[in-house]
Amino acid sequence: MSFFRYFVRRLLLVIPILLGITVVAFIIANAIPADPINANLPPNALNDEETIAAFRKKWGLDKPLHEQYLTYLGNLLQGDMGTSIKTRKPVADDISSRLPATIELATLGLVYGTTLGVSMGLISAVWKNSLADYVARVIALIGISFPVFLIALIFLNVFYAQLGIAAGPGRLHPIMRAPPTVTGMFTIDALLNGDWKTFGNALSHLILPALTLALYISAIISRITRSSLLEVLNQDYMRTARAKGLRERYVIGFHGMRNSLIPIVTVIGLSYGNLLVGSILIERIFAYPGIGFYMFRASTSQDFPAIMGVSLLFAFIYVGVNFVVDILYFFLDPRIRIA
Protein backbone atom coordinates (compact mmCIF):
# COMPACT_ATOMS: atom_id res chain seq x y z
CA MET A 1 0.00 0.00 0.00
CA SER A 2 1.37 3.39 -0.86
CA PHE A 3 1.90 5.89 1.92
CA PHE A 4 -0.59 8.29 0.38
CA ARG A 5 -3.39 5.69 0.30
CA TYR A 6 -2.65 4.64 3.87
CA PHE A 7 -2.63 8.28 5.02
CA VAL A 8 -5.93 9.13 3.34
CA ARG A 9 -7.59 5.98 4.58
CA ARG A 10 -6.58 6.73 8.19
CA LEU A 11 -7.62 10.35 7.83
CA LEU A 12 -11.09 9.33 6.67
CA LEU A 13 -11.43 7.20 9.80
CA VAL A 14 -10.71 10.22 12.00
CA ILE A 15 -13.60 12.33 10.72
CA PRO A 16 -16.45 10.22 12.15
CA ILE A 17 -14.62 10.06 15.48
CA LEU A 18 -14.30 13.85 15.62
CA LEU A 19 -17.99 14.21 14.76
CA GLY A 20 -18.84 11.60 17.38
CA ILE A 21 -16.89 13.56 19.97
CA THR A 22 -18.91 16.69 19.20
CA VAL A 23 -22.12 14.67 19.59
CA VAL A 24 -20.98 13.38 23.00
CA ALA A 25 -19.93 16.89 24.05
CA PHE A 26 -23.26 18.27 22.85
CA ILE A 27 -25.19 15.67 24.83
CA ILE A 28 -23.15 16.36 27.97
CA ALA A 29 -23.57 20.10 27.58
CA ASN A 30 -27.25 20.18 26.67
CA ALA A 31 -28.97 17.05 27.83
CA ILE A 32 -27.44 16.38 31.23
CA PRO A 33 -27.71 19.74 33.06
CA ALA A 34 -31.24 20.36 34.30
CA ASP A 35 -31.12 23.82 32.74
CA PRO A 36 -28.45 24.73 30.18
CA ILE A 37 -29.15 28.43 30.69
CA ASN A 38 -28.42 28.09 34.39
CA ALA A 39 -25.23 26.18 33.69
CA ASN A 40 -23.86 28.47 30.99
CA LEU A 41 -24.62 32.00 32.13
CA PRO A 42 -23.15 33.88 35.08
CA PRO A 43 -25.53 34.06 38.07
CA ASN A 44 -26.12 37.82 37.74
CA ALA A 45 -27.19 37.45 34.10
CA LEU A 46 -30.02 35.10 35.04
CA ASN A 47 -32.38 38.00 35.80
CA ASP A 48 -31.61 39.70 32.54
CA GLU A 49 -34.30 38.72 30.00
CA GLU A 50 -32.32 40.16 27.12
CA THR A 51 -29.16 38.12 27.80
CA ILE A 52 -31.20 34.96 28.22
CA ALA A 53 -33.09 35.57 24.98
CA ALA A 54 -29.83 36.23 23.12
CA PHE A 55 -28.34 33.03 24.54
CA ARG A 56 -31.41 31.04 23.52
CA LYS A 57 -31.29 32.42 20.02
CA LYS A 58 -27.55 31.89 19.55
CA TRP A 59 -27.64 28.21 20.55
CA GLY A 60 -31.10 27.53 19.04
CA LEU A 61 -32.51 26.36 22.38
CA ASP A 62 -36.12 26.88 21.22
CA LYS A 63 -35.61 24.44 18.33
CA PRO A 64 -35.72 20.62 18.30
CA LEU A 65 -32.64 18.78 19.58
CA HIS A 66 -31.13 17.81 16.21
CA GLU A 67 -31.33 21.44 15.03
CA GLN A 68 -29.74 22.50 18.29
CA TYR A 69 -26.86 20.14 17.54
CA LEU A 70 -26.41 21.61 14.05
CA THR A 71 -26.39 25.11 15.53
CA TYR A 72 -23.84 23.92 18.08
CA LEU A 73 -21.68 22.37 15.37
CA GLY A 74 -21.98 25.50 13.23
CA ASN A 75 -20.88 27.71 16.11
CA LEU A 76 -18.04 25.32 16.89
CA LEU A 77 -16.78 25.35 13.31
CA GLN A 78 -16.61 29.13 13.53
CA GLY A 79 -14.46 28.76 16.62
CA ASP A 80 -17.25 29.71 19.02
CA MET A 81 -17.21 27.63 22.22
CA GLY A 82 -19.35 29.96 24.30
CA THR A 83 -18.33 32.53 26.90
CA SER A 84 -16.49 31.74 30.10
CA ILE A 85 -18.47 32.58 33.23
CA LYS A 86 -15.35 33.44 35.18
CA THR A 87 -13.23 35.43 32.72
CA ARG A 88 -16.25 36.81 30.76
CA LYS A 89 -14.28 36.24 27.56
CA PRO A 90 -14.93 33.82 24.71
CA VAL A 91 -13.66 30.37 25.74
CA ALA A 92 -11.87 30.01 22.39
CA ASP A 93 -9.86 33.21 23.06
CA ASP A 94 -9.01 32.09 26.58
CA ILE A 95 -7.84 28.75 25.24
CA SER A 96 -5.73 30.08 22.39
CA SER A 97 -3.90 32.50 24.67
CA ARG A 98 -3.03 29.72 27.12
CA LEU A 99 -2.48 26.77 24.81
CA PRO A 100 1.15 27.56 23.78
CA ALA A 101 2.30 27.40 27.43
CA THR A 102 0.78 23.95 27.86
CA ILE A 103 2.11 22.67 24.53
CA GLU A 104 5.58 23.80 25.58
CA LEU A 105 5.26 22.00 28.91
CA ALA A 106 3.66 18.85 27.50
CA THR A 107 6.27 18.54 24.75
CA LEU A 108 9.14 18.75 27.21
CA GLY A 109 7.30 16.34 29.52
CA LEU A 110 6.88 13.92 26.62
CA VAL A 111 10.58 14.11 25.72
CA TYR A 112 11.72 13.56 29.31
CA GLY A 113 9.09 10.91 29.95
CA THR A 114 9.85 8.91 26.81
CA THR A 115 13.61 9.04 27.42
CA LEU A 116 13.19 8.03 31.05
CA GLY A 117 10.55 5.38 30.36
CA VAL A 118 12.25 3.70 27.41
CA SER A 119 15.66 3.64 29.08
CA MET A 120 14.26 2.27 32.34
CA GLY A 121 12.34 -0.40 30.44
CA LEU A 122 15.41 -1.27 28.37
CA ILE A 123 17.63 -1.62 31.45
CA SER A 124 14.96 -3.69 33.18
CA ALA A 125 14.57 -6.07 30.28
CA VAL A 126 18.24 -6.55 29.42
CA TRP A 127 19.41 -6.95 33.01
CA LYS A 128 16.30 -8.74 34.19
CA ASN A 129 16.12 -9.32 37.97
CA SER A 130 19.26 -7.27 38.56
CA LEU A 131 19.37 -4.47 41.11
CA ALA A 132 18.87 -1.96 38.28
CA ASP A 133 15.72 -3.83 37.20
CA TYR A 134 14.27 -3.62 40.71
CA VAL A 135 15.11 0.08 41.06
CA ALA A 136 13.51 0.85 37.69
CA ARG A 137 10.41 -1.16 38.60
CA VAL A 138 10.06 0.58 41.95
CA ILE A 139 10.31 3.98 40.23
CA ALA A 140 7.65 2.85 37.75
CA LEU A 141 5.47 1.68 40.61
CA ILE A 142 5.74 5.05 42.33
CA GLY A 143 4.91 6.80 39.06
CA ILE A 144 1.79 4.67 38.73
CA SER A 145 0.67 4.80 42.36
CA PHE A 146 1.43 8.34 43.53
CA PRO A 147 -1.10 11.00 42.58
CA VAL A 148 0.70 13.33 40.17
CA PHE A 149 -0.30 16.38 42.22
CA LEU A 150 1.49 14.91 45.25
CA ILE A 151 4.65 14.37 43.19
CA ALA A 152 4.39 18.00 42.04
CA LEU A 153 4.10 19.28 45.61
CA ILE A 154 6.97 17.13 46.84
CA PHE A 155 9.23 18.18 43.93
CA LEU A 156 8.43 21.85 44.46
CA ASN A 157 8.99 21.57 48.19
CA VAL A 158 12.26 19.63 47.99
CA PHE A 159 13.99 21.02 44.90
CA TYR A 160 12.77 24.62 45.09
CA ALA A 161 11.84 25.45 48.69
CA GLN A 162 14.33 23.28 50.58
CA LEU A 163 17.33 22.78 48.30
CA GLY A 164 16.88 25.85 46.11
CA ILE A 165 18.32 24.10 43.05
CA ALA A 166 15.30 24.50 40.76
CA ALA A 167 13.33 27.48 39.55
CA GLY A 168 10.06 28.14 41.36
CA PRO A 169 6.49 28.73 40.21
CA GLY A 170 5.50 30.64 37.09
CA ARG A 171 6.87 30.75 33.55
CA LEU A 172 9.60 33.34 34.11
CA HIS A 173 11.34 35.12 36.96
CA PRO A 174 8.97 37.90 38.14
CA ILE A 175 11.31 40.71 37.09
CA MET A 176 11.81 39.33 33.60
CA ARG A 177 9.66 40.33 30.69
CA ALA A 178 8.08 37.85 28.30
CA PRO A 179 9.75 37.69 24.89
CA PRO A 180 7.87 39.26 21.94
CA THR A 181 5.05 36.87 21.02
CA VAL A 182 5.53 34.79 17.90
CA THR A 183 4.50 31.28 18.89
CA GLY A 184 3.51 32.03 22.49
CA MET A 185 6.05 29.48 23.68
CA PHE A 186 8.54 31.44 25.74
CA THR A 187 11.56 29.26 25.01
CA ILE A 188 11.07 29.37 21.23
CA ASP A 189 10.14 33.05 21.18
CA ALA A 190 13.23 33.92 23.23
CA LEU A 191 15.43 31.96 20.82
CA LEU A 192 13.85 33.67 17.82
CA ASN A 193 14.62 36.94 19.51
CA GLY A 194 18.21 35.83 20.20
CA ASP A 195 17.63 36.38 23.91
CA TRP A 196 19.58 33.60 25.63
CA LYS A 197 18.98 34.86 29.14
CA THR A 198 15.20 34.70 28.82
CA PHE A 199 15.49 31.34 27.07
CA GLY A 200 17.49 29.89 29.96
CA ASN A 201 15.11 31.28 32.54
CA ALA A 202 11.99 30.02 30.76
CA LEU A 203 13.58 26.60 30.34
CA SER A 204 14.58 26.43 34.01
CA HIS A 205 10.97 27.14 34.99
CA LEU A 206 9.82 24.27 32.79
CA ILE A 207 12.11 21.67 34.31
CA LEU A 208 10.25 20.77 37.54
CA PRO A 209 6.73 20.60 36.06
CA ALA A 210 8.06 18.74 33.01
CA LEU A 211 9.90 16.24 35.23
CA THR A 212 6.72 15.70 37.26
CA LEU A 213 4.77 14.91 34.10
CA ALA A 214 7.66 12.76 32.89
CA LEU A 215 7.65 10.61 36.01
CA TYR A 216 3.88 10.29 35.66
CA ILE A 217 3.98 8.97 32.09
CA SER A 218 7.33 7.15 32.18
CA ALA A 219 5.93 4.50 34.51
CA ILE A 220 3.58 3.04 31.94
CA ILE A 221 6.08 3.51 29.10
CA SER A 222 8.81 1.63 30.98
CA ARG A 223 6.45 -1.22 31.83
CA ILE A 224 5.42 -1.71 28.22
CA THR A 225 9.01 -1.35 26.99
CA ARG A 226 10.14 -4.00 29.46
CA SER A 227 7.46 -6.54 28.61
CA SER A 228 7.61 -5.87 24.88
CA LEU A 229 11.37 -6.21 24.79
CA LEU A 230 11.36 -9.32 27.01
CA GLU A 231 9.06 -10.97 24.51
CA VAL A 232 11.33 -10.10 21.61
CA LEU A 233 14.53 -11.14 23.42
CA ASN A 234 13.34 -14.75 23.48
CA GLN A 235 12.79 -14.90 19.73
CA ASP A 236 14.85 -17.17 17.48
CA TYR A 237 16.09 -14.30 15.32
CA MET A 238 17.79 -12.81 18.36
CA ARG A 239 19.75 -16.01 18.81
CA THR A 240 20.56 -15.99 15.12
CA ALA A 241 21.78 -12.42 15.33
CA ARG A 242 24.08 -13.37 18.21
CA ALA A 243 25.17 -16.57 16.50
CA LYS A 244 26.34 -14.70 13.44
CA GLY A 245 28.61 -12.71 15.72
CA LEU A 246 26.86 -9.36 16.00
CA ARG A 247 27.78 -7.25 18.97
CA GLU A 248 25.35 -7.41 21.87
CA ARG A 249 24.78 -3.66 21.67
CA TYR A 250 23.73 -4.03 18.05
CA VAL A 251 21.60 -7.10 18.71
CA ILE A 252 19.58 -5.32 21.40
CA GLY A 253 19.64 -1.85 19.89
CA PHE A 254 18.72 -2.82 16.37
CA HIS A 255 17.03 -6.23 16.25
CA GLY A 256 15.55 -6.00 19.73
CA MET A 257 14.31 -2.43 19.93
CA ARG A 258 13.12 -2.27 16.36
CA ASN A 259 10.85 -5.25 16.79
CA SER A 260 9.41 -4.09 20.08
CA LEU A 261 8.73 -0.53 18.95
CA ILE A 262 5.08 -0.89 17.94
CA PRO A 263 3.61 -1.40 21.43
CA ILE A 264 6.00 1.24 22.78
CA VAL A 265 4.95 3.86 20.25
CA THR A 266 1.31 2.97 20.86
CA VAL A 267 1.62 3.48 24.59
CA ILE A 268 3.51 6.75 24.12
CA GLY A 269 0.58 8.01 22.04
CA LEU A 270 -1.91 6.87 24.66
CA SER A 271 0.11 8.45 27.46
CA TYR A 272 -0.34 11.81 25.75
CA GLY A 273 -3.80 11.71 27.29
CA ASN A 274 -2.10 11.39 30.69
CA LEU A 275 0.06 14.41 29.87
CA LEU A 276 -3.04 16.48 29.23
CA VAL A 277 -4.77 15.28 32.40
CA GLY A 278 -1.50 15.78 34.27
CA SER A 279 -1.32 19.39 33.14
CA ILE A 280 -4.75 19.99 34.71
CA LEU A 281 -3.57 18.47 37.97
CA ILE A 282 -0.18 20.17 38.31
CA GLU A 283 -0.21 23.56 36.55
CA ARG A 284 -2.03 25.19 39.46
CA ILE A 285 0.65 23.93 41.84
CA PHE A 286 3.46 25.40 39.73
CA ALA A 287 1.40 28.57 39.10
CA TYR A 288 2.01 27.80 35.44
CA PRO A 289 -0.53 29.78 33.41
CA GLY A 290 -1.54 27.21 30.78
CA ILE A 291 -4.71 25.38 29.80
CA GLY A 292 -4.40 23.07 32.81
CA PHE A 293 -4.50 25.98 35.24
CA TYR A 294 -7.46 27.41 33.32
CA MET A 295 -9.31 24.07 33.55
CA PHE A 296 -8.49 23.77 37.25
CA ARG A 297 -9.94 27.21 37.96
CA ALA A 298 -12.94 26.48 35.75
CA SER A 299 -13.70 23.27 37.66
CA THR A 300 -13.30 24.76 41.12
CA SER A 301 -15.55 27.69 40.18
CA GLN A 302 -18.02 25.65 38.08
CA ASP A 303 -17.31 27.57 34.92
CA PHE A 304 -19.23 25.12 32.75
CA PRO A 305 -18.62 26.57 29.24
CA ALA A 306 -14.87 26.67 29.95
CA ILE A 307 -14.86 23.05 31.22
CA MET A 308 -16.65 21.88 28.08
CA GLY A 309 -14.32 23.89 25.84
CA VAL A 310 -11.15 22.43 27.35
CA SER A 311 -12.59 18.88 27.35
CA LEU A 312 -13.44 19.17 23.68
CA LEU A 313 -10.01 20.59 22.84
CA PHE A 314 -8.20 17.84 24.78
CA ALA A 315 -10.28 15.15 23.10
CA PHE A 316 -9.38 16.60 19.69
CA ILE A 317 -5.67 16.78 20.56
CA TYR A 318 -5.80 13.19 21.81
CA VAL A 319 -7.39 11.99 18.57
CA GLY A 320 -4.78 13.97 16.63
CA VAL A 321 -1.89 12.38 18.51
CA ASN A 322 -3.27 8.90 18.01
CA PHE A 323 -3.67 9.67 14.33
CA VAL A 324 0.04 10.50 14.21
CA VAL A 325 0.77 7.18 15.94
CA ASP A 326 -1.32 5.41 13.31
CA ILE A 327 0.73 7.08 10.60
CA LEU A 328 3.96 6.03 12.34
CA TYR A 329 2.86 2.39 12.14
CA PHE A 330 3.36 2.67 8.41
CA PHE A 331 7.07 3.16 8.93
CA LEU A 332 7.43 0.76 11.85
CA ASP A 333 5.47 -2.20 10.58
CA PRO A 334 6.54 -3.51 7.18
CA ARG A 335 3.44 -5.72 7.06
CA ILE A 336 1.31 -2.62 6.43
CA ARG A 337 3.44 -1.65 3.44
CA ILE A 338 3.20 -5.09 1.87
CA ALA A 339 -0.51 -5.60 2.49
Place this chain on the structure above:
Amino acid sequence: MSSISSISSSTPVSASRSRRQAALYHLRRNPLVTLGLIAATLWILIAFTSPLIAPFPPLQQDLAKRLQAPNAFFFAGSDELGRDIFSRVLWGSRITIPAGLSVIVIGSTLGVIIGAVAGYAGGLVDEFLMRLTELFMAFPFIILAMAVTAALGPDIRNAVLALSAVWWPRYARILRGLVLEVKSQEYVEAAHSAGASGAYILFRTILPNCIAPAVILATLDIGTAILSFAALSFIGLGPEPSSPEWGRMVSIGIHFFDQWWMWLFPGLAIASLVMAFNFIGDGLRDILDPRLRGE
Protein backbone atom coordinates in the same frame (compact mmCIF):
# COMPACT_ATOMS: atom_id res chain seq x y z
CA MET B 1 -5.30 -20.58 24.39
CA SER B 2 -8.91 -21.71 24.52
CA SER B 3 -7.90 -25.29 23.85
CA ILE B 4 -5.51 -25.22 26.79
CA SER B 5 -8.11 -23.85 29.15
CA SER B 6 -10.74 -26.34 28.03
CA ILE B 7 -8.31 -29.21 28.58
CA SER B 8 -7.30 -28.05 32.02
CA SER B 9 -10.88 -27.56 33.14
CA SER B 10 -11.72 -31.14 32.22
CA THR B 11 -8.69 -32.69 33.91
CA PRO B 12 -9.07 -34.31 37.33
CA VAL B 13 -8.98 -32.42 40.60
CA SER B 14 -5.33 -33.19 41.32
CA ALA B 15 -4.18 -31.09 38.36
CA SER B 16 -6.19 -28.08 39.44
CA ARG B 17 -4.94 -28.51 42.97
CA SER B 18 -1.32 -28.48 41.81
CA ARG B 19 -2.08 -25.40 39.76
CA ARG B 20 -3.47 -23.75 42.84
CA GLN B 21 -0.40 -24.81 44.78
CA ALA B 22 1.82 -23.30 42.10
CA ALA B 23 -0.13 -20.07 42.33
CA LEU B 24 0.23 -20.02 46.12
CA TYR B 25 3.93 -20.73 45.75
CA HIS B 26 4.42 -17.72 43.49
CA LEU B 27 2.28 -15.61 45.77
CA ARG B 28 4.50 -16.48 48.71
CA ARG B 29 7.65 -15.81 46.72
CA ASN B 30 6.44 -12.33 45.93
CA PRO B 31 6.72 -10.32 49.14
CA LEU B 32 5.16 -7.25 47.50
CA VAL B 33 1.83 -9.05 47.16
CA THR B 34 1.87 -9.87 50.86
CA LEU B 35 2.74 -6.27 51.65
CA GLY B 36 -0.11 -5.09 49.41
CA LEU B 37 -2.57 -7.45 51.04
CA ILE B 38 -1.57 -6.30 54.52
CA ALA B 39 -1.78 -2.60 53.62
CA ALA B 40 -5.14 -2.96 51.85
CA THR B 41 -6.59 -4.95 54.77
CA LEU B 42 -5.32 -2.34 57.19
CA TRP B 43 -6.98 0.49 55.25
CA ILE B 44 -10.26 -1.41 55.04
CA LEU B 45 -10.13 -2.03 58.80
CA ILE B 46 -9.48 1.68 59.34
CA ALA B 47 -12.45 2.53 57.12
CA PHE B 48 -14.71 0.39 59.32
CA THR B 49 -13.33 1.51 62.66
CA SER B 50 -12.37 5.17 62.16
CA PRO B 51 -15.30 6.51 64.24
CA LEU B 52 -13.84 4.51 67.13
CA ILE B 53 -10.11 4.94 66.63
CA ALA B 54 -9.84 8.53 65.35
CA PRO B 55 -8.85 10.89 68.19
CA PHE B 56 -11.20 13.65 66.97
CA PRO B 57 -14.35 14.00 64.87
CA PRO B 58 -13.32 14.99 61.31
CA LEU B 59 -15.12 18.33 61.35
CA GLN B 60 -14.27 19.47 64.87
CA GLN B 61 -12.62 22.90 64.70
CA ASP B 62 -10.33 24.58 67.18
CA LEU B 63 -9.28 27.94 65.76
CA ALA B 64 -6.88 28.55 68.65
CA LYS B 65 -4.86 25.52 67.52
CA ARG B 66 -4.82 26.16 63.76
CA LEU B 67 -1.93 25.27 61.42
CA GLN B 68 0.07 23.37 64.01
CA ALA B 69 2.92 21.15 62.85
CA PRO B 70 2.69 17.47 63.80
CA ASN B 71 3.01 17.08 67.58
CA ALA B 72 1.95 14.80 70.41
CA PHE B 73 -1.58 16.24 70.37
CA PHE B 74 -2.15 16.42 66.59
CA PHE B 75 -0.14 13.45 65.25
CA ALA B 76 -0.26 14.81 61.69
CA GLY B 77 -0.70 18.49 62.49
CA SER B 78 -3.80 20.63 62.21
CA ASP B 79 -5.32 22.51 59.29
CA GLU B 80 -6.38 26.12 58.74
CA LEU B 81 -9.46 25.64 60.94
CA GLY B 82 -7.66 23.70 63.66
CA ARG B 83 -9.07 20.35 62.56
CA ASP B 84 -6.96 17.26 63.25
CA ILE B 85 -5.36 16.06 59.99
CA PHE B 86 -4.69 12.56 61.37
CA SER B 87 -8.36 12.01 62.22
CA ARG B 88 -9.46 13.47 58.89
CA VAL B 89 -7.12 11.14 56.99
CA LEU B 90 -8.51 8.13 58.85
CA TRP B 91 -12.09 9.26 58.16
CA GLY B 92 -11.24 9.90 54.52
CA SER B 93 -10.85 6.17 53.91
CA ARG B 94 -14.61 5.88 54.44
CA ILE B 95 -15.14 8.03 51.35
CA THR B 96 -12.35 6.92 49.03
CA ILE B 97 -12.49 3.14 49.40
CA PRO B 98 -16.25 2.78 48.76
CA ALA B 99 -16.04 5.36 45.93
CA GLY B 100 -13.20 3.53 44.17
CA LEU B 101 -14.81 0.12 44.57
CA SER B 102 -18.20 1.41 43.38
CA VAL B 103 -16.65 2.78 40.19
CA ILE B 104 -15.07 -0.61 39.50
CA VAL B 105 -18.22 -2.59 40.26
CA ILE B 106 -20.63 -0.35 38.32
CA GLY B 107 -18.23 0.33 35.45
CA SER B 108 -17.14 -3.27 34.92
CA THR B 109 -20.69 -4.62 35.20
CA LEU B 110 -21.82 -2.13 32.59
CA GLY B 111 -18.92 -3.12 30.33
CA VAL B 112 -19.53 -6.83 30.79
CA ILE B 113 -23.21 -6.47 29.87
CA ILE B 114 -22.57 -4.23 26.86
CA GLY B 115 -19.76 -6.43 25.56
CA ALA B 116 -21.69 -9.66 26.14
CA VAL B 117 -24.80 -8.35 24.38
CA ALA B 118 -22.72 -7.05 21.46
CA GLY B 119 -20.87 -10.32 21.05
CA TYR B 120 -23.96 -12.49 21.43
CA ALA B 121 -26.38 -10.45 19.32
CA GLY B 122 -23.94 -9.68 16.51
CA GLY B 123 -25.07 -7.77 13.43
CA LEU B 124 -26.28 -4.20 13.77
CA VAL B 125 -26.44 -4.28 17.57
CA ASP B 126 -22.80 -5.36 17.70
CA GLU B 127 -21.80 -2.74 15.14
CA PHE B 128 -23.56 0.06 17.03
CA LEU B 129 -22.25 -0.92 20.47
CA MET B 130 -18.68 -1.33 19.26
CA ARG B 131 -18.68 2.06 17.48
CA LEU B 132 -19.98 3.55 20.73
CA THR B 133 -17.16 1.83 22.62
CA GLU B 134 -14.57 3.22 20.20
CA LEU B 135 -16.03 6.68 20.57
CA PHE B 136 -15.74 6.57 24.34
CA MET B 137 -12.17 5.34 24.03
CA ALA B 138 -11.34 8.33 21.83
CA PHE B 139 -11.57 10.58 24.91
CA PRO B 140 -8.92 10.63 27.60
CA PHE B 141 -11.32 9.07 30.09
CA ILE B 142 -10.71 11.33 33.10
CA ILE B 143 -11.42 14.39 30.99
CA LEU B 144 -14.73 12.89 29.88
CA ALA B 145 -15.52 12.15 33.53
CA MET B 146 -14.68 15.76 34.41
CA ALA B 147 -17.14 17.08 31.83
CA VAL B 148 -19.88 14.69 32.94
CA THR B 149 -19.41 15.52 36.64
CA ALA B 150 -19.44 19.23 35.87
CA ALA B 151 -22.71 18.78 33.96
CA LEU B 152 -24.31 16.70 36.72
CA GLY B 153 -23.11 19.06 39.45
CA PRO B 154 -20.13 18.30 41.69
CA ASP B 155 -20.62 15.85 44.55
CA ILE B 156 -19.38 12.38 45.53
CA ARG B 157 -22.26 10.45 43.98
CA ASN B 158 -21.98 12.26 40.66
CA ALA B 159 -18.21 11.81 40.54
CA VAL B 160 -18.68 8.06 41.04
CA LEU B 161 -21.46 7.94 38.42
CA ALA B 162 -19.39 9.91 35.91
CA LEU B 163 -16.33 7.70 36.39
CA SER B 164 -18.46 4.56 36.05
CA ALA B 165 -19.99 5.97 32.88
CA VAL B 166 -16.56 6.26 31.26
CA TRP B 167 -15.04 3.13 32.79
CA TRP B 168 -16.78 0.39 30.78
CA PRO B 169 -15.31 0.45 27.23
CA ARG B 170 -12.26 -1.76 27.86
CA TYR B 171 -14.42 -4.35 29.62
CA ALA B 172 -16.93 -4.29 26.77
CA ARG B 173 -14.17 -4.93 24.26
CA ILE B 174 -12.66 -7.86 26.12
CA LEU B 175 -16.01 -9.45 26.91
CA ARG B 176 -17.20 -9.20 23.33
CA GLY B 177 -14.13 -11.10 22.12
CA LEU B 178 -14.56 -13.79 24.76
CA VAL B 179 -18.26 -14.21 24.06
CA LEU B 180 -17.56 -14.60 20.35
CA GLU B 181 -15.10 -17.35 21.22
CA VAL B 182 -17.38 -19.20 23.64
CA LYS B 183 -20.50 -18.75 21.49
CA SER B 184 -19.35 -21.43 19.04
CA GLN B 185 -18.66 -24.07 21.72
CA GLU B 186 -20.65 -27.26 21.65
CA TYR B 187 -22.25 -26.82 25.06
CA VAL B 188 -23.82 -23.57 23.86
CA GLU B 189 -25.25 -25.41 20.91
CA ALA B 190 -26.53 -28.05 23.31
CA ALA B 191 -28.30 -25.38 25.35
CA HIS B 192 -29.86 -24.04 22.15
CA SER B 193 -31.18 -27.43 21.10
CA ALA B 194 -32.52 -27.99 24.61
CA GLY B 195 -34.71 -24.95 23.97
CA ALA B 196 -33.12 -22.43 26.31
CA SER B 197 -33.95 -18.77 25.70
CA GLY B 198 -31.37 -16.30 24.36
CA ALA B 199 -31.09 -14.44 27.65
CA TYR B 200 -30.69 -17.70 29.57
CA ILE B 201 -27.93 -18.89 27.26
CA LEU B 202 -26.10 -15.59 27.41
CA PHE B 203 -26.22 -15.07 31.16
CA ARG B 204 -26.21 -18.65 32.45
CA THR B 205 -24.25 -20.59 29.84
CA ILE B 206 -21.87 -18.20 28.12
CA LEU B 207 -21.10 -15.50 30.67
CA PRO B 208 -19.86 -17.74 33.52
CA ASN B 209 -17.26 -19.08 31.08
CA CYS B 210 -15.77 -15.71 30.21
CA ILE B 211 -16.06 -13.68 33.38
CA ALA B 212 -12.59 -14.47 34.83
CA PRO B 213 -10.54 -12.06 32.68
CA ALA B 214 -12.96 -9.24 33.53
CA VAL B 215 -12.50 -9.95 37.23
CA ILE B 216 -8.72 -9.84 36.85
CA LEU B 217 -8.87 -6.57 34.92
CA ALA B 218 -11.14 -5.15 37.61
CA THR B 219 -8.61 -6.04 40.33
CA LEU B 220 -5.83 -4.36 38.37
CA ASP B 221 -8.06 -1.32 37.90
CA ILE B 222 -8.92 -0.57 41.55
CA GLY B 223 -5.82 1.58 42.03
CA THR B 224 -6.55 3.61 38.91
CA ALA B 225 -10.16 4.12 39.99
CA ILE B 226 -9.06 5.47 43.38
CA LEU B 227 -6.52 7.79 41.71
CA SER B 228 -9.14 9.05 39.25
CA PHE B 229 -11.62 9.75 42.01
CA ALA B 230 -8.94 11.62 43.96
CA ALA B 231 -8.11 13.62 40.81
CA LEU B 232 -11.75 14.64 40.33
CA SER B 233 -12.08 15.81 43.90
CA PHE B 234 -8.67 17.50 43.73
CA ILE B 235 -10.02 19.80 41.01
CA GLY B 236 -13.19 20.45 42.98
CA LEU B 237 -15.52 18.04 41.18
CA GLY B 238 -16.01 15.75 44.17
CA PRO B 239 -17.23 16.29 47.73
CA GLU B 240 -17.74 19.75 49.22
CA PRO B 241 -14.65 21.56 50.60
CA SER B 242 -15.12 20.71 54.29
CA SER B 243 -15.27 16.98 53.58
CA PRO B 244 -12.32 14.91 54.84
CA GLU B 245 -11.76 13.54 51.35
CA TRP B 246 -8.05 13.08 50.55
CA GLY B 247 -7.89 14.68 47.11
CA ARG B 248 -9.84 17.65 48.38
CA MET B 249 -7.56 18.00 51.40
CA VAL B 250 -4.46 18.09 49.17
CA SER B 251 -6.19 20.66 46.97
CA ILE B 252 -6.81 22.94 49.94
CA GLY B 253 -3.28 22.26 51.15
CA ILE B 254 -1.87 23.96 48.00
CA HIS B 255 -2.81 27.29 49.59
CA PHE B 256 -0.72 26.33 52.60
CA PHE B 257 2.40 25.17 50.79
CA ASP B 258 4.73 25.73 53.77
CA GLN B 259 2.42 23.78 56.09
CA TRP B 260 3.55 20.61 54.30
CA TRP B 261 1.62 18.30 56.65
CA MET B 262 -1.64 19.63 55.24
CA TRP B 263 -1.02 18.14 51.80
CA LEU B 264 1.59 15.46 52.46
CA PHE B 265 -0.40 13.14 54.73
CA PRO B 266 -3.63 12.97 52.71
CA GLY B 267 -1.47 12.59 49.59
CA LEU B 268 0.47 9.71 51.12
CA ALA B 269 -2.82 8.11 52.17
CA ILE B 270 -3.90 8.02 48.51
CA ALA B 271 -0.48 6.75 47.41
CA SER B 272 -0.32 3.96 50.01
CA LEU B 273 -3.82 2.71 49.25
CA VAL B 274 -3.27 2.78 45.48
CA MET B 275 0.12 1.12 45.86
CA ALA B 276 -1.40 -1.65 47.98
CA PHE B 277 -3.95 -2.47 45.29
CA ASN B 278 -1.32 -2.19 42.54
CA PHE B 279 0.95 -4.65 44.38
CA ILE B 280 -1.92 -7.11 44.60
CA GLY B 281 -2.91 -6.61 40.97
CA ASP B 282 0.68 -6.95 39.77
CA GLY B 283 1.19 -10.16 41.69
CA LEU B 284 -2.03 -11.53 40.26
CA ARG B 285 -0.94 -10.69 36.74
CA ASP B 286 2.48 -12.26 37.24
CA ILE B 287 0.86 -15.47 38.39
CA LEU B 288 -1.50 -15.55 35.44
CA ASP B 289 1.03 -14.50 32.82
CA PRO B 290 4.07 -16.78 33.24
CA ARG B 291 6.01 -15.01 30.51
CA LEU B 292 6.46 -11.95 32.69
CA ARG B 293 7.22 -13.90 35.83
CA GLY B 294 10.65 -13.06 37.22
CA GLU B 295 12.41 -16.41 37.03
